[in-house]
Amino acid sequence: MDKQAISALAGRVMERLFVEMEASGRHVHLTEGQIMALFGHSLTPVKPLSQPGQYAAKERLTLVGPKGELQNVAVLGPARKEGQVELSLTDARTLGLTVPVRQSGDVQDSPGITLVGPLGRVILERGAIAAQRHIHLPPADAARFGVKDKQVVKLQTFTARPLVFDDVVVRVSPDFAPRVHLDYDEANACGFTPGDFGRIIP
């Protein structure tokens, strides 16, 4: 085999044993109505994300909390049924919010936050959370790793500052690409750089 073939094979072996990791920065999900109120037009996709169908939009927002604001915050598409803001605990401290650690979409009793766009301002009554660290897996990968949807596992990181995360939620769907999602606090705590992998410990 030539070098390129060996490298490709090594990549496929890695993907069978480990899961690629990604760091998610702070971002916002919006409803169609909120998108119109903030921008006056639909979102403009500029970058596909690793999860099929998901994208980063050209449009950006300012988040305003009781103690501070964060500018130029990413908006992800497509539109959802309820607006949601995913922050690191560092971001939450900057804004002056105490946010629960939750899975995406679970915004019950989470604090509100103000969104400012070029066209207007939207006050979310709730929706500011820290995303619980999680692993997206398609069913075949989940079966191979011996894990199920909603199972809580450990994840050993092969990173510059290695550690074993506990309390990592597995999410299984045929729509998913295999990826570990961390926030920037977690990514920095383990010294993550793009392309790093982790090992699931069921």
Add this chain to the structure above:
Amino acid sequence: MDKQAISALAGRVMERLFVEMEASGRHVHLTEGQIMALFGHSLTPVKPLSQPGQYAAKERLTLVGPKGELQNVAVLGPARKEGQVELSLTDARTLGLTVPVRQSGDVQDSPGITLVGPLGRVILERGAIAAQRHIHLPPADAARFGVKDKQVVKLQTFTARPLVFDDVVVRVSPDFAPRVHLDYDEANACGFTPGDFGRIIP
């Protein structure tokens, strides 16, 4: 035994099995000369730290990097032989610096940074680091946990987002109080709140 005695006993048992954790925010160590150049007078101690003899000063600094600045940054005393700035990787990103993860005092080949005080400006040619997570132990505690100075251990956190940190350096000295020191990235990644404990895994 009354409730107070039981609580005190429980506290002593905890301390024999676990080590109390602390989160260190970004901070600066300075030489006598740098202190004079920045403030025109010696540091004013305002808050003793957990490590005997160490204190937070009343004086505060602004850090300036290639891409941003951080204001109102803590200065710790007493003065040292060389200036040093301890940042989280989040802080380093804000400033536009790439900093190595090092033990305090190990500043070789680390990037420089500019310090701005009320009286002047000091340019450190080197000294910006992310502090490697570490555990201060007095010799009796180190012996009880079966660990030695400079040993690298794991630390299991009993926190809101539990995990096991790898690559935690043990530092042993009769001058130390037993404490785990994390930066804010690490503290947030494990959901630390003051009073939390960790377990050393040698």
